[in-house]
Amino acid sequence: MTEIVTATPKGLYLETFGCQMNVSDSEKIVSLMSELGYRRVTDPALADLILLNTCSVRAKAESKVYDYLGRLRLRKLKNSRLIIGVGGCVAQQEGERLLKRVPYLDLVFGTHTLHLLPDLVLAAQRGERRSSTDFIETETRLNLFPQAADTGELTRFVTIMQGCDNFCTYCIVPYVRGREISRRSGEILGEIREMVGRGAREITLLGQNVNSYGVKSPGELHFADLLREIAAMAGIERLRFTTSHPRDISPELIACFADLPKLCGHLHLPAQSGSDAILDRMNRGYSRTEYLATVAALRRARPALAVTGDIIVGFPGESEVDFQETLSLLDEVRYVDLFSFVYSERPETAAAGFPDHLSRGVKQQRLERLQLRQREITQEICHGLVGTVQRVLLEGVSRRGDQLTGRTDANRIVNVAGDPGLIGQVVDVVISSSHPNSLLGELL
Numbered sequence: 001m002t003e004i005v006t007a008t009p010k011g012l013y014l015e016t017f018g019c020q021m022n023v024s025d026s027e028k029i030v031s032l033m034s035e036l037g038y039r040r041v042t043d044p045a046l047a048d049l050i051l052l053n054t055c056s057v058r059a060k061a062e063s064k065v066y067d068y069l070g071r072l073r074l075r076k077l078k079n080s081r082l083i084i085g086v087g088g089c090v091a092q093q094e095g096e097r098l099l100k101r102v103p104y105l106d107l108v109f110g111t112h113t114l115h116l117l118p119d120l121v122l123a124a125q126r127g128e129r130r131s132s133t134d135f136i137e138t139e140t141r142l143n144l145f146p147q148a149a150d151t152g153e154l155t156r157f158v159t160i161m162q163g164c165d166n167f168c169t170y171c172i173v174p175y176v177r178g179r180e181i182s183r184r185s186g187e188i189l190g191e192i193r194e195m196v197g198r199g200a201r202e203i204t205l206l207g208q209n210v211n212s213y214g215v216k217s218p219g220e221l222h223f224a225d226l227l228r229e230i231a232a233m234a235g236i237e238r239l240r241f242t243t244s245h246p247r248d249i250s251p252e253l254i255a256c257f258a259d260l261p262k263l264c265g266h267l268h269l270p271a272q273s274g275s276d277a278i279l280d281r282m283n284r285g286y287s288r289t290e291y292l293a294t295v296a297a298l299r300r301a302r303p304a305l306a307v308t309g310d311i312i313v314g315f316p317g318e319s320e321v322d323f324q325e326t327l328s329l330l331d332e333v334r335y336v337d338l339f340s341f342v343y344s345e346r347p348e349t350a351a352a353g354f355p356d357h358l359s360r361g362v363k364q365q366r367l368e369r370l371q372l373r374q375r376e377i378t379q380e381i382c383h384g385l386v387g388t389v390q391r392v393l394l395e396g397v398s399r400r401g402d403q404l405t406g407r408t409d410a411n412r413i414v415n416v417a418g419d420p421g422l423i424g425q426v427v428d429v430v431i432s433s434s435h436p437n438s439l440l441g442e443l444l
């Protein structure tokens, strides 16, 4: 790659859709593009380069990308030197087709070709339209994990693996992110050490299925060992990870919740359904009983563990009885929060070929019933926190600007009056009231 740094920075406007993996990739994009003299701007009108980092997990997320691209047409007509690019999961799925479908699009980069983005932008500056969406082989995996610029923030995300081998029948991830590839542990530990040196206090490890980290790499640490190595580093206050597959929660990982005080008391553990018949059709690899046994074992290790989850409603063939089993799962697990969606058919996936007799109305109604029950549970759990003392990492000033804001060990947002000099510290807070999306407290 030829490095060109322009005297006057050019504007990069970056729109990120989807999950935390994409947010993390966007940080890397900003870092890569700064080497070409681009600085991030918050107004697309000031941009010389507009990049969309996309998500295709649900049809709605994908159509948002096309709507957005449609709106950029006029901008390109007014400014022919503007470069427009699409990356992420929609780009991986569509590849060259995107260039054909959107004639004013300049470049397309996939989930494995982030590192080629500067070359694609240089080509676009020369007027060449290019797409690069090849999957990378395991042995060249270094390219898969470019580091983000270290911004000195208190809370940082670190990608430890990419892709997934599970092929749940509804999920597009193995097709757009590729098969599981674990990043080398030495590289991960090195990046975290640098972040801590620059002031990071909380690290969240990211991957589609972090629990199977290292399993396919001979001689590599396994996930529980990696957690123990990171928790032993001086300067780290808190350690989190996402996402976990329930089938891959090992006894060694459960033991980490008992042994490592720095490992936060929150776990995102997507069940997707409470019905064995649906779990089987989803190819999830566990039964309702096994899922509940895993939650129970985790809570024996860490009694106050807060669990969040994902549920898909209206999967092909879901009967009212299946749905009732999902509703009752909520009561048994008592999720503190739940991400719930109506099933969305995705191309290439096995479930796209399943007969689906449920009407849109029934699916929507089930989603509303599920979300209503979850709101009640969330409210009950949060009301139960009133009067308790919570350890809160103060991360900054609240949106209204008159309070400090931080998160509990269980990842609930807490606002509290206090001196901004406390930002960056872990403090004890008495919870005084609970609100739909946050807690209010007083410094002890």
Ligand code: SF4
Residues within 6 Å of the ligand: 164, 165, 166, 167, 168, 171, 172, 173, 174, 208, 209, 245
């Ligand atoms: S575990 Fe299943 S749902 Fe999660 S990314 Fe892999 S295939 Fe998709």
